Structures are given as C-alpha cells and as structure tokens.
Amino acid sequence: MQLRYVFSELRTGLRRNLSMHLSVILTLFVSLTLAGCGALVQREANLTAEYLGTQLQIRVNLCTDNDPSNSPNCAGGEVTEEQRARIEQEIAGNDEVRSFDYQTKEEGFEKAKKTLPDVVFEGENPVVTVENWPGAYWVTLKDPNRADGIISAVQGLDGVSGIIDERAALSQIFGIMKVLKFGSWIASGALLLAALLQVANTIRLAALARRREIGIMRLVGASTLYISVPFLLEAIVTAVVGVALAAGALAAFQFWGVQRGLAENVSFLPWIEWTDYQHAIVGLQPPGIAYVGLALTLVPTLLLTRKYIKV
Amino acid sequence: MARAGTSRTVFPVIRFEKVTKRYPGPGTPALDQVTLDIDKGEFVYLVGTSGSGKSTALRLVLRELRPTTGRVYVAGKEINRMAGWKVPRLRRQIGTVFQDFRLLPNKSVAENVAFALQVIGRSRRDINKVVPDTLELVGLKDKGDRMPDELSGGEQQRVAIARAFVNRPMILIADEPTGNLDPSTSVGIMNLLGDINQTGTTVVMATHDHGIVDQFRKRVIELEHGKVIRDEAAGSYGFRH
Numbered sequence: 001m002q003l004r005y006v007f008s009e010l011r012t013g014l015r016r017n018l019s020m021h022l023s024v025i026l027t028l029f030v031s032l033t034l035a036g037c038g039a040l041v042q043r044e045a046n047l048t049a050e051y052l053g054t055q056l057q058i059r060v061n062l063c064t065d066n067d068p069s070n071s072p073n074c075a076g077g078e079v080t081e082e083q084r085a086r087i088e089q090e091i092a093g094n095d096e097v098r099s100f101d102y103q104t105k106e107e108g109f110e111k112a113k114k115t116l117p118d119v120v121f122e123g124e125n126p127v128v129t130v131e132n133w134p135g136a137y138w139v140t141l142k143d144p145n146r147a148d149g150i151i152s153a154v155q156g157l158d159g160v161s162g163i164i165d166e167r168a169a170l171s172q173i174f175g176i177m178k179v180l181k182f183g184s185w186i187a188s189g190a191l192l193l194a195a196l197l198q199v200a201n202t203i204r205l206a207a208l209a210r211r212r213e214i215g216i217m218r219l220v221g222a223s224t225l226y227i228s229v230p231f232l233l234e235a236i237v238t239a240v241v242g243v244a245l246a247a248g249a250l251a252a253f254q255f256w257g258v259q260r261g262l263a264e265n266v267s268f269l270p271w272i273e274w275t276d277y278q279h280a281i282v283g284l285q286p287p288g289i290a291y292v293g294l295a296l297t298l299v300p301t302l303l304l305t306r307k308y309i310k311v
Numbered sequence: 312m313a314r315a316g317t318s319r320t321v322f323p324v325i326r327f328e329k330v331t332k333r334y335p336g337p338g339t340p341a342l343d344q345v346t347l348d349i350d351k352g353e354f355v356y357l358v359g360t361s362g363s364g365k366s367t368a369l370r371l372v373l374r375e376l377r378p379t380t381g382r383v384y385v386a387g388k389e390i391n392r393m394a395g396w397k398v399p400r401l402r403r404q405i406g407t408v409f410q411d412f413r414l415l416p417n418k419s420v421a422e423n424v425a426f427a428l429q430v431i432g433r434s435r436r437d438i439n440k441v442v443p444d445t446l447e448l449v450g451l452k453d454k455g456d457r458m459p460d461e462l463s464g465g466e467q468q469r470v471a472i473a474r475a476f477v478n479r480p481m482i483l484i485a486d487e488p489t490g491n492l493d494p495s496t497s498v499g500i501m502n503l504l505g506d507i508n509q510t511g512t513t514v515v516m517a518t519h520d521h522g523i524v525d526q527f528r529k530r531v532i533e534l535e536h537g538k539v540i541r542d543e544a545a546g547s548y549g550f551r552h
Contacts, residue, residue, distance in 0.1 A: 005429050213415060213426075219373070220478070221403035222430035223396070 009230035014237065016209055020202040021238050027198055028242025028296065029249070031191030032289040036250040038184040039280040039289075044272050045177045048170075050111070051270050056098075056144050059164040060087065060137040060154055064105075068132070069161045076158065079135065083159030090157065091137055094150045100139045109133040134161055144171070173269075192296060199238075199300045203231060207308035214309050228305040235301040236294070243293040247281050250289075323348035323384070324482060324513045325372055330381035332367050332537075340379070341367040343537035349515060351481070354508045356524050357517040358548060359534035365517040368534070369484050372515070373405060374398050386481060403431055406475030406483040406512075410490035412467045414459040414474075421446065421455035424473045431478070441477055449473040449503055465496035469503065476507055483507060485516040489523055501527050524548040 014021060062084065063074035076083075091100050103111075109130040141147055144167055155163055207214065217227050254277045263271040282288040287295075327347045333340040342364045349355050357365045370376045371383050377391045384390065390401060414423050421442055428438045446455050449469040459467055468488060475483055485504065489497035501523055508514045518524060524531060524547060531546030532539060541549065 004435075212413065216413060216415070216426065216474075217430045218399075219402060219407045220427040220430060220474070221399040221401070223399045226430060226432070 006229050006233065010233045010237070013206060013210075013230050013234045017202055017206055017234075020198070020205060021234070024195060024198045024202055024238050024297070025242045025245070027191055027195040028239065028293055029245040031188045031195055032243060032246035032293050033249045034184045034188035034191065035292060036246055036280045036289045037253070038181050038188060039283075039286060040250070040254070040272055040276060041177055041181040041184065042286075043276040043279065045174060045181065047270050047272060047276075048173060048177070056141050056167075058139050058141065058147055058151065058167070060091070060139060061134040061161045061164060062087070062136060063159050063161045064132050064134050066132070067134075067161050071161055073156070073158050073160045079159035083157070084135075087137065087154055087157050087159055090153050091139055091150065094153055096141055096143070096146050096150045098140045098142045100137050103136050103138060105130055105133050105135045108136060192292070195242075195296055196300055199235065199297050200304055202234075202238075203301055203304040204308065206231060206234070207305070218309070224306070224309065227309045228302075231301055231305045231309075232298065235297040239293045239297040242297075243281075243290050246289055246293070250277060250280060324351045324353075324386055325349040325515070326382075326384040327368070327371075328382040328384070330371065330378045330383055332364075332371065332376060333379040340537050342371070342378070342534075344381070345534075345537070345539055347532060347539060347542065349513060351513055352508070352511050354505070354514045354529040355516070356529055356531045356546075357515060357534065358519070358524060358531055363534040364537040365534055366486060367537075369486055369515070369517060372482070372484060373407065374401060399431075403478060404481045406472075406478065406480040408468070408471050408475045408483065408485040408488045410487035412459075412464075412471045412491075414467055414470055416459055418459075419455065420451060420457050420459065420462070420470050423459065423470055424477050427474045427477050445473045445477045448476070448506070463496070464492050465499055468492060468496075468500055472500070472503060472507070476512070479510075480512060482513045482515065485514065485518075487518055487520075488516065489518065489520050494522060497523055498526070521548040 061069075062079040063069075063071070063077065064079075065077050067074035067077075079087075088100075088102070091097055109128075112128070112133065139150060141150070147165065147167070151163055151165065154160055214227055254272070254274065258271055280288055282290050284291075325348070327342075327345045330342055330345045331340050332342040345364070345368070357368060359365050367376065371378060372385060372390075374383075374385075374390045374393065382389050382391060385401060386404060388401070390398075393401065415426065418426060424445055425438045425442050428441065433441075443452070443455065446452055449472055451466060451469055451473065454462065454466065459470065462470065468491075472483075472485075472488070483504070488504070489500055492500060497520065504514055504516065505527065528545040528547070531541065531543050531548070533541035533549060
C-alpha cells in the first residue's frame with residue numbers, strides 16, 4: 001500500500017469535508033468533556049464515600065487510650081476484645097443493619113493517610129498517630145432514615161467512643177454529586193448520540209463525494225481495506241483532535257476548578273487527584289474518554305464503509 | 312445452440328453453466344439457463360436489445376452479482392463461491408471499459424491510468440515504467456499531462472481503455488464502448504480493442520452498434536429475454552434488428 005497515496009487521500013478528504021469534520025470534532029469535544037466530568041464526579045463520590053461513608057452508613061468508633069471523647073464508655077482505656085465482641089454482637093443482631101465491617105486502627109489510619117493531606121501525619125508533633133486513631137465498625141443500614149435503634153443500642157456500650165452519623169450532610173453532598181453526575185451523563189449521552197449520527201453522515205457524504213473513485217477502485221481490484229483506509233484515518237484524526245480538546249478542558253477543570261478551587265476552599269473533603277484525571281481519560285473501567293472517542297468514530301466508520309464501499 | 316468453427320481444446324476463460332439470474336420482484340429472469348464458453352484470446356460481441364441480459368452477464372463475470380442458480384467460472388475458478396476477500400484479486404485479471412468513460416476529472420490522463428495501479432499497491436517505479444508504455448499503445452503518448460476535459464470523446468475512451476489494460480488483464484470487458492462516439496472514432500476504438508485482443512487478452516464487448524459488429528466480424532452471442540438465441544463465429548449483428 002502506498003503511504004503517499006493514502007496520506008494524500010487523507011489530506012483531500014479532510015479538506016473536502018472540513019466543515020463536517022469540524023462539527024464532529026466540536027460535538028465530540030463537548031460530549032467527551034461532559035462524559036469525563038461525569039466520570040470525575042463519580043470518582044469524587046467514591047472517594048467521599050470511602051472517607052466519610054455513604055448516606056446509608058454510620059460509623060461506631062471504638063475507644064483508644066486517652067480517648068479524646070472523654071466518654072464514660074472509655075474509662076477503661078483502649079477497647080478490649082470482650083467489649084468489642086459485645087459491640088459486634090449487638091450490631092449483628094440489630095434488624096436495622098444490613099451489613100457491617102470492622103476496620104482496625106491500622107486500616108483506618110492508612111485510609112486516612114491516603115485521603116488527608118500529608119501534613120496531618122508528619123512533623124515532630126503529628127496531629128494523629130496510629131495509636132490514637134480509633135478502630136471502628138462501618139455499619140450499613142437497610143433504610144437511611146432508620147438508625148435510632150442501632151444508635152441507642154450501641155452508644156451506651158463500654159468500648160464505644162462515639163457514633164459518627166453524617167447521613168444528613170452526606171445525603172446533601174451525594175445528592176448534589178448525583179445531579180452533577182447524571183446531568184453530565186445524560187447531556188453527554190445525547191451529544192455522543194449526535195456525534196455518532198454526525199460521523200455516520202460524514203462517512204455517507206464522503207463516500208458520495210468519492211463514489212466515482214470508489215467505483216473505479218472496486219473495478220480495478222482494490223481491496224476493501226485499501227478503499228477504507230482514508231475513511232478510517234479521517235475518523236482517527238477527528239477522534240484524536242476531539243479527545244485532545246476534551247482532555248485539555250478536563251485538565252483545566254482539574255487544575256483550576258478542583259486543585260486551585262475546591263481543594264483549597266473545601267478542606268473537609270478529600271478531592272480527586274491527577275491519577276483520577278488520568279483514569280477518566282485512559283482508564284479501562286469505566287472506559288476513559290480516549291477509548292469512547294475512538295470507538296464512537298471508528299465503529300460507525302468501519303460499519304458504514306463496509307456498507308457503502310462493499311467490494 | 313451450436314457454435315460454429317471454434318476448437319474446444321482451448322481452456323475457456325469464461326464459462327457459464329446453466330446460469331439463471333433473477334432479480335427481486337416479479338417478471339422473467341434477467342438470464343435464463345445460459346450456458347456458454349469463451350476461450351482465451353477470443354473477441355466476442357454480446358448483442359441484444361436493452362433488457363436482454365447483456366449487462367447482467369458482464370456483472371456476473373465481474374462478481375458484482377451472483378447467479379440465482381448455475382455456475383460462473385472465470386479462469387477456471389467458480390467465482391460465485393469465491394470468498395469476498397478474493398474478489399479484488401479476480402478483478403485485477405479483468406479490465407473494464409464503459410460507454411461513459413468514467414475518468415476522474417481532477418486527475419491528468421497519466422494519473423488516471425496510474426490510479427488503477429496505485430490502488431492495487433504497485434510500486435512507483437513500476438507505475439512510472441508501465442503507464443507511458445500503455446499511453447503509447449493507445450496513441451496518447453504526448454497527452455499524459457492533459458486533463459480529461461481537454462480531450463475529445465474518442466481520446467477519453469482511449470484513456471479508459473489504457474486504464475483497463477494497464478495491468479495487462481486476462482479479460483477486457485467493454486460495455487458499449489462506442490456508444491458515445493461517432494462512427495469514425497468508433498473505428499479507431501475498435502482497432503485499438505483489436506490490437507489489445509492480439510496480445511492474447513480476451514475481449515467481451517456488449518454493443519448495440521450494428522455497423523461495428525458487421526464491419527469487424529467476430530464471434531457474436533445474441534441474448535433475448537435472458538436466453539442465448541444465437542452464437543456465431545464471425546457473425547453479423549443480425550437481420551432482425
């Protein structure tokens with residue numbers, strides 16, 4: 001296959017359908033940016049849930065030595081195995097509880113290190129150490145509105161430092177995230193559909209504009225692949241530009257919106273990092289926008305070129 | 312339908328065995344139980360009224376269509392069973408010329424001819440060697456840089472023939488190649504097709520041109536309502552027309 005010929009056909013194709021290609025690029029750019037935003041909000045929701053629990057969860061913190069709560073339940077210092085067994089038995093037997101997990105001091109401390117700034121754990125006098133980080137039960141409720149029974153059952157038990165119940169606040173945060181996430185996904189879904197239709201139209205017009213050449217190519221024995229290559233390359237160029245623009249917009253959002261904005265002003269929540277951004281662009285599960293963009297242009301191109309230029 | 316004066320010892324380059332082609336919808340089939348052999352190096356006219364099945368027969372040879380029943384062989388291969396990916400290779404052995412020339416208006420004469428080689432992946436070196444030779448063969452040696460709209464109809468048809476022949480195909484299919492040309496230009500095109508035939512290429516030409524068929528006597532296969540009603544060596548167009 002002569003590369004010179006293929007690239008000259010690519011140049012001609014891009015020039016001939018410039019306005020269509022630009023419209024596909026713009027639609028891809030906006031839709032992929034929104035899809036990427038949806039993915040980032042989803043990551044943020046996961047991060048928040050990991051740190052604070054979901055609106056279905058309450059946390060039962062256990063006593064540490066010199067427990068800061070000054071609760072009479074912690075008069076005996078660090079929670080004992082017997083106390084913990086008693087607490088666990090109470091949680092397991094409560095009919096408001098769907099499930100529960102025990103998180104050791106070490107696990108909780110490691111998780112906090114990942115989500116909170118390093119400064120909390122470093123220096124000569126760190127704010128917290130593993131010794132004064134409480135072990136905890138993460139209790140998932142059957143109904144987010146029904147927790148009175150489990151709270152009253154465990155809050156007076158020896159070894160229970162306190163109960164963290166942030167369902168109301170979390171419900172609001174997750175509510176906002178849910179709206180943002182589904183809003184961006186619905187909008188991006190509609191725009192991705194528009195991009196798909198535009199790609200289909202572009203291929204149809206390109207095939208129509210080149211019908212004489214394609215007819216001759218078929219007659220003289222050019223393979224389907226050879227005939228399709230300029231169309232596929234046009235689709236790849238369109239996808240790459242669309243994805244690059246969307247990745248740039250999301251990077252700007254991550255830098256100015258999250259790191260320089262939200263992370264500096266709302267410090268009680270963990271915020272998405274560049275690794276989360278990277279995941280939104282090239283992650284596999286869910287697929288990053290780079291793959292979505294390529295699939296959106298290449299799949300219809302492959303299907304339609306088979307239809308329009310069948311040998 | 313007996314065919315006069317040809318030897319059966321030569322390998323048929325095109326063979327139709329009881330070929331029927333029926334298009335969707337009611338009506339008689341486009342081809343009805345057609346059986347014929349065309350040998351290597353033959354020059355054959357396919358004549359008949361519009362709708363008699365000439366174009367269908369040509370499209371079956373090119374594997375643009377498949378027969379409803381029966382078998383089509385080209386160069387000994389049954390092409391209706393041929394896998395799709397092998398069809399381009401088959402078509403490289405067949406050159407095709409049309410009444411309306413089908414040249415690319417934005418390419419020069421030489422580029423039009425070279426296009427047929429470029430798209431099957433021939434090297435530039437090959438193309439630079441073969442294209443001028445082919446243009447010389449069709450009498451357009453000095454017109455390689457011209458654009459198609461700067462040429463007469465006869466010259467444009469010569470370019471189309473050059474494009475069809477540049478890959479030295481085994482078969483040249485010509486669908487009404489003189490249909491848009493005046494009689495004297497048509498004679499020139501027929502001489503050119505005759506020269507190509509002399510190189511060993513089998514030429515199958517569908518035509519309505521009485522004068523040409525009667526002047527350049529070759530084998531004539533006449534179709535009517537999808538059936539072969541006459542197959543004559545060195546035949547005429549036929550008194551019925």
